[in-house]
Amino acid sequence: MNAVQLPVLNPPLKGFLRWAYTLSITSAHEETIPWYYSNFIQLFCNKKFLEHGRQYYIDFFRGKPNELNFNNPFLLTCSVNYTILESLALESWPKFFADQIRNGYYCVVFLDEAKLSPAASYQKEPFPHHLFLYGFDWEASVFDASMFDNTGVYRNLQIPFQELVDAIKSMRQLLKNNLTSDHHTYFYKYEPHSPYPFDKMAAIDQLRDYLNGETHLNRINYNPDEEEAFGIKVYDYLQMYYDAVENNDTRLVDRNDVRHLHVLWEHKRMMSERIEFLVDEGIIPYDGELVEGYKEMSNRMLKLRDQYIRHEIRADKEMYKRLRLRINELREEEPVLLQKLITLLEGRHL
Template identity: 80%
Template sequence: MNAVQLPLSNPPLKGFLRWGYTLSITSGHAVTIPWFYSNFIQLSCTKKFLEDGRQCYVDFFRGQPNELNFNNPFLLTCNVNYTFLENLALDDWPKFFADQIRNGYYCIVFLDESKLSPAACYQQEPFPHHLFLYGFNLEERVFYASMFDHTGVYRNLEISFEEFLDAVNSMKKLLKEGQTSDHHTYFYKYEPEFHYPFDKVAVIDQLRDYLNGETRLNRINYNPDENEAFGIRVYDYLQMYYDAVEQNDPRLGMRNDVRHLHLLWEHKKMMSDRIEYLVTEGIIPYDEELAEGYKDLAKRAMKLRDQYIRHEIREDKEVFERLRLRFNQFRDEEPVLLQKLIALLEG
């Protein structure tokens, strides 16, 4: 076969590549839906981004390890580093990854994204990143890939073998010079035999963790990071972050202004979709206050994100007052809705 494209779906979460990549493989399969709605409840946020100059991260939290490392139970996962592949001649890399795809493995390759023309960082400073490959065409010498493009949109596109090799070769040099560490290359195969019914206990536990601003996920192996805030406490650090942006605080490191708000919207939409799923499946009875309440949270979160995007195009200082208003509203309203959801789940 000179051309292969493995099945792919539009992922329901795209805030970070770890979600876009893995969920684009699994979310199109109905058998994975109960697992999906049993998860993706908790949020986490960096706390000391002003004190130590770190980048502020806001994201879904599913415990440790990183989502690329064996966290999706429907994916058979293996990974290798550049040391493992060092005896593979550079020109043989396209065939090697095409062979894995031909055998049913999606490939997530760690490379220098600044060598890829669709990327926002193209021809700029080196940018070590993972690229998702789901197909190839040997005659046209291209991989079919998914990534965030130069506009920040997650989409499917083509990457030429030439650019792919440039990106791999650049990564080899960065590793040899000690400019970055090896975050490994991953191979995933979808395993439909796995069975995961909806887990009401796990959902209730995560909802309580969110309300209490804590996490109990995977504590048997990992201590919670003292530099992370969880659940309802994330709003405090989002407010701190945007206050620093408004004031042009020199301590603020690399910024992800819109992404934080996009993640906030994805979380509210995910909660709204989960409630609809629970009602449809007969797990909880329909409750108008709960269902409409979360729909409204999601609508306001999306509007807030869009307003901030417009602010970045044409400055609107009033957006920061709207941020404060919405964060305060969400902080007050969300616990009431979550307590109601917990009560309905406990029956």
């Protein structure tokens, strides 16, 4: 087989690549949908980004370790570091990955993205990152890959073998010079799971955690850090972040203003789609306030994200006032809708 492509689907969540990569595999299989809607409820963020001079983030939370590390029940996962692969000659890497793909394994390769021509970081400072490979054409000497391109769009594209080799060579040098740490290369094989019906109890637990601003996920392996906020409490720190942006706080590092709003929109859209799934499957009865409430919340967040994108191109003096208004609306409206959803999932009458 000179050309192989493993099945992928446009992933439903793209805010961070750990979701985009793994969900592009599992979303291609209908049997994973109940698992998907049983999860991706909780949000978290870091709290002390100003005091410690760290990048602010807001993201979905499914416990620790993160999704690349053996955290998806439908993916058989292997991981290796550069130390293990040290004896593999550079010119042998394309065949090595092609062989894994031929055997049904998707490859998530840790490399220097600054060596890849479609990347925003191309020919700039080194940019250690993971690249998703799902196919290859041996005669054309290209891999089929998924990544954020230089316009910030997540898409499928082709990476020449030589660019991949150059990116791996650069990563080897970065590691040798102790300029970055090894985040490992992963291999995933889709393994049909035993039936996974919607897990009502898991969903209720996550919803309660969200309302209480805490987490109980994977506590056997992870003590939530004092530096992280969960659920409804993330809005306080999101507001703190945008206040710092508005005031040009010099302590802010690696700003990514739009991504935070994009993740927030993905969460509200995901909640809206989850509620529709629960109604369609007969798991909860139709409730107009709940269905329309989250749909409206999702639409508002999408509009807010798009307004911020325009604001970054041409400053809008009202933008931060609008942000405060929307974040306050979330603080007030979302707990009411979440409590209603919990009540319906528990089978109690409203």
